[in-house]
Amino acid sequence: xxxxxxxxxxxxxxxxxxxxxxxxxxxxxxxxxxxxxxxxxxxxxxxxxxxxxxxxxxxxxxxxxxxxxxxxxxxxxxxxxxxxxxxxxxxxxxxxxxxxxxxxxxxxxxxxxxxxxxxxxxxxxxxxxxxxxxxxxxxxxxxxxxxxxxxxxxxxxxxxxxxxxxxxxxxxxxxxxxxxxxxxxxxxxxxxxxxxxxxxxxxxxxxxxxxxxxxxxxxxxxxxxxxxxxxxxxxxxxxxxxxxxxxxxxxxxxxxxxxxxxxxxxxxxxxxxxxxxxxxxxxxxxxxxxxxxxxxxxxxxxxxxxxxxxxxxxxxxxxxxxxxxxxxxxx
Amino acid sequence: xxxxxxxxxxxxxxxxxxxxxxxxxxxxxxxxxxxxxxxxxxxxxxxxxxxxxxxxxxxxxxxxxxxxxxxxxxxxxxxxxxxxxxxxxxxxxxxxxxxxxxxxxxxxxxxxxxxxxxxxxxxxxxxxxxxxxxxxxxxxxxxxxxxxxxxxxxxxxxxxxxxxxxxxxxxxxxxxxxxxxxxxxxxxxxxxxxxxxxxxxxxxxxxxxxx
Numbered sequence: 001x002x003x004x005x006x007x008x009x010x011x012x013x014x015x016x017x018x019x020x021x022x023x024x025x026x027x028x029x030x031x032x033x034x035x036x037x038x039x040x041x042x043x044x045x046x047x048x049x050x051x052x053x054x055x056x057x058x059x060x061x062x063x064x065x066x067x068x069x070x071x072x073x074x075x076x077x078x079x080x081x082x083x084x085x086x087x088x089x090x091x092x093x094x095x096x097x098x099x100x101x102x103x104x105x106x107x108x109x110x111x112x113x114x115x116x117x118x119x120x121x122x123x124x125x126x127x128x129x130x131x132x133x134x135x136x137x138x139x140x141x142x143x144x145x146x147x148x149x150x151x152x153x154x155x156x157x158x159x160x161x162x163x164x165x166x167x168x169x170x171x172x173x174x175x176x177x178x179x180x181x182x183x184x185x186x187x188x189x190x191x192x193x194x195x196x197x198x199x200x201x202x203x204x205x206x207x208x209x210x211x212x213x214x215x216x217x218x219x220x221x222x223x224x225x226x227x228x229x230x231x232x233x234x235x236x237x238x239x240x241x242x243x244x245x246x247x248x249x250x251x252x253x254x255x256x257x258x259x260x261x262x263x264x265x266x267x268x269x270x271x272x273x274x275x276x277x278x279x280x281x282x283x284x285x286x287x288x289x290x291x292x293x294x295x296x297x298x299x300x301x302x303x304x305x306x307x308x309x310x311x312x313x314x315x316x317x318x319x320x321x322x323x324x325x326x327x328x329x330x331x
Numbered sequence: 332x333x334x335x336x337x338x339x340x341x342x343x344x345x346x347x348x349x350x351x352x353x354x355x356x357x358x359x360x361x362x363x364x365x366x367x368x369x370x371x372x373x374x375x376x377x378x379x380x381x382x383x384x385x386x387x388x389x390x391x392x393x394x395x396x397x398x399x400x401x402x403x404x405x406x407x408x409x410x411x412x413x414x415x416x417x418x419x420x421x422x423x424x425x426x427x428x429x430x431x432x433x434x435x436x437x438x439x440x441x442x443x444x445x446x447x448x449x450x451x452x453x454x455x456x457x458x459x460x461x462x463x464x465x466x467x468x469x470x471x472x473x474x475x476x477x478x479x480x481x482x483x484x485x486x487x488x489x490x491x492x493x494x495x496x497x498x499x500x501x502x503x504x505x506x507x508x509x510x511x512x513x514x515x516x517x518x519x520x521x522x523x524x525x526x527x528x529x530x531x532x533x534x535x536x537x538x539x540x541x542x
Contacts (some may be wrong), residue, residue: 010361029475055399062466072444077397077399078362078365078397078399079358079400080356080358080399081358081362081398081399081402082397082400082403083397083400084393084394084395084396084397084401084403085394085395085403085406086391086394086395087395087397109399109401109498110399110400110401111401113400113403113404113442113443114403115396116442117394117403117406117407117442140407143432146502196357197356198358198361199348199357199360201348201352201357201363203352203356310354316398323514
């Protein structure tokens with residue numbers, strides 16, 4: 001089927017989307033330098049900056065979370081492709097308010113390569129940067145390096161951003177981010193493909209009656225292709241895998257995020273979330289905080305990501321701290 | 332030479348994206364076009380160019396073309412190649428060519444642990460550079476060296492059909508990647524083919540070829 005998207009052409013896709021994004025949130029963000037997304041009002045001097053990078057086409061991820069209490073600068077790449085090291089370096093210089101910069105990287109080959117190169121260049125310049133790689137997709141297997149970074153970036157941005165905002169040092173911010181990341185697990189399921197907006201090609205194929213658990217953010221193949229199940233069956237299956245991997249016990253507090261991939265309706269996401277709540281109550285696990293919505297998408301892909309994170313009182317406090325970004329507000 | 336390489340990549344853009352769609356998101360062709368435009372821009376001069384400066388500039392431009400893993404790796408390669416080249420050189424003899432390309436290979440190896448056999452661009456790049464060194468040691472001309480390097484890259488790219496991916500997004504597909512060439516290796520083979528063709532067109536007068 002031919003691609004049906006409201007675009008003007010593949011060449012200027014990213015710059016046009018960034019322009020519109022910035023114009024629609026003029027009080028929160030602005031475009032700076034070489035298409036970097038930065039806070040409209042920079043953070044006070046002496047506080048740690050938080051920077052991230054990632055391909056475009058996943059809106060509102062990742063630049064939708066630039067603003068007070070979360071990210072200072074985001075470096076958007078081309079469609080589904082990491083930005084290069086030179087722009088990341090520019091972002092780090094921009095975010096450095098004298099207390100160093102925390103660089104949050106989602107574990108995807110291109111992003112990691114760019115980030116490593118950026119760290120080399122930053123060190124040459126004597127910049128104070130620490131890097132954290134998020135890898136919480138349990139479909140990657142037991143080796144952490146094979147686990148991709150999915151929606152688990154959100155709590156990491158949130159707690160690290162809150163810590164930075166209250167004036168924690170770079171080492172403290174890194175420790176908090178790492179603690180959050182270690183306690184987060186995500187699993188994705190896909191039911192329909194997305195079209196790559198620049199090539200107009202579907203990024204994977206799935207049978208009409210099939211779903212695939214473990215599908216990546218770009219349609220990278222997962223491992224569990226099966227006949228389509230109901231919302232409850234799918235939620236149970238995925239939640240069981242997540243709880244087992246994180247080794248969650250009765251009495252613990254969880255943050256749960258159900259993230260729509262782009263074409264799956266809020267109606268469906270709520271039905272899934274409701275089942276998660278039921279199963280957790282039954283097991284005596286507390287759903288301390290929850291979020292349902294689209295935080296990172298893949299065009300019109302159908303499916304969702306289910307994320308769980310073990311929370312302690314400190315992480316809950318940082319999660320609840322105020323933030324004001326285009327697509328995540330806590331007041 | 333960059334123009335000839337860019338022409339081949341442009342002609343094969345569709346095939347490269349097709350190869351990438353087996354395990355990736357099917358945009359390798361357009362990514363490579365951005366990379367080749369960056370390379371062409373760095374070498375776009377009718378005047379003789381200082382190769383060290385040009386390759387460093389090219390590496391930086393490629394890295395900045397936002398082409399994900401490909402632009403980080405190829406950017407590191409050309410930057411390393413430039414940094415490894417002799418200063419004030421406007422043309423390389425065969426040994427200098429091999430020295431520079433080997434420096435590029437080391438730079439890319441500092442960024443990725445992918446080895447020969449992992450079904451990545453390394454499967455085309457490493458044999459091509461090895462061929463350059465062998466040709467240099469045998470006292471061959473730059474024409475012949477680039478010709479054998481292009482052949483080695485092509486054979487290397489072809490062998491990726493029989494491999495299972497161990498790196499990048501493709502590794503998650505495992506055996507499903509069998510029977511398909513790695514898109515990155517195919518691109519590297521095309522680049523070397525372009526270099527070799529451009530040199531051949533100078534009919535034995537390699538020093539007249541423009542990078």
